Amino acid sequence: MTYALNPSLETASIAAELAASGRVQVADFLVPEAAEMLASALPDSAPWRHVLNAGDNVYELDANALDSMPAEQRSALEQKVDREAGQGFQFRFDTIRVPDDADQRDDSALHRFATFMSGDPARGWLRSVTGCYAIDFADCQATRYRPGHFLTRHDDAVEGKQRHFAYVLSLTGGWRAEWGGLLHFPGEDEPRIEAFVPRFNMLTLFAVGQPHSVSQVASYAPRARLSVTGWLRSRG
Ligand SMILES: O=C(O)CCC(=O)C(=O)O
Numbered sequence: 001m002t003y004a005l006n007p008s009l010e011t012a013s014i015a016a017e018l019a020a021s022g023r024v025q026v027a028d029f030l031v032p033e034a035a036e037m038l039a040s041a042l043p044d045s046a047p048w049r050h051v052l053n054a055g056d057n058v059y060e061l062d063a064n065a066l067d068s069m070p071a072e073q074r075s076a077l078e079q080k081v082d083r084e085a086g087q088g089f090q091f092r093f094d095t096i097r098v099p100d101d102a103d104q105r106d107d108s109a110l111h112r113f114a115t116f117m118s119g120d121p122a123r124g125w126l127r128s129v130t131g132c133y134a135i136d137f138a139d140c141q142a143t144r145y146r147p148g149h150f151l152t153r154h155d156d157a158v159e160g161k162q163r164h165f166a167y168v169l170s171l172t173g174g175w176r177a178e179w180g181g182l183l184h185f186p187g188e189d190e191p192r193i194e195a196f197v198p199r200f201n202m203l204t205l206f207a208v209g210q211p212h213s214v215s216q217v218a219s220y221a222p223r224a225r226l227s228v229t230g231w232l233r234s235r236g
């Protein structure tokens with residue numbers, strides 16, 4: 001099974017919405033079999049890592065390392081993460097990173113998806129929908145937000161990475177807004193904000209530089225929020 005874009009994407013209206021608001025949701029991005037293949041290639045047994053930050057430092061653990069940590073140590077760590085999250089930039093979620101260098105990729109469904117997004121026709125479609133012809137490639141990681149996971153407000157702009165747009169391909173079906181895991185775009189001090197709800201095979205695209213966050217997945221969410229995500233970038 002190879003990856004393919006849904007042939008019925010309404011490119012002109014998607015481009016217009018992205019240009020007008022800086023973000024857009026594209027329903028049914030891939031042909032259904034391709035989205036199913038990618039989702040089913042990321043089961044619990046995949047090599048997930050748990051990532052969390054302390055200030056500018058990023059820590060990476062085995063996905064289940066916290067479960068086997070002594071209770072006191074785990075609770076001290078979680079309290080620190082919660083304190084930081086209430087004030088500054090903080091995240092914790094699970095990831096499988098894909099190398100940017102195509103030579104280091106294997107033929108797994110996730111690595112092949114990264115290569116698909118960086119080559120035509122997908123890259124050509126992404127260039128025309130964003131109007132950004134400086135896009136050379138898409139970097140890529142799978143993300144899994146389990147109950148308690150979140151990502152506080154940030155804008156994706158990192159010096160030297162040459163990120164133009166972020167993409168998030170959501171791979172969780174039947175998600176309810178009350179389970180959390182919502183992609184928010186908070187303004188400066190707006191009493192209402194936009195929330196994007198995960199939806200199977202929906203691609204969210206948004207311009208780098210806008211504040212956004214992923215709300216904490218509720219303790220009662222019956223499953224994890226699964227996505228494949230990255231940035232559309234220029235090479236150096
Ligand atoms: O998963 C999402 O909806 C957004 C993730 C995100 O903002 C990021 O990884 O920088």
Ligand SMILES: [Fe+2]
Pocket residue numbers: 154155156166212
């Ligand atoms: Fe982000």
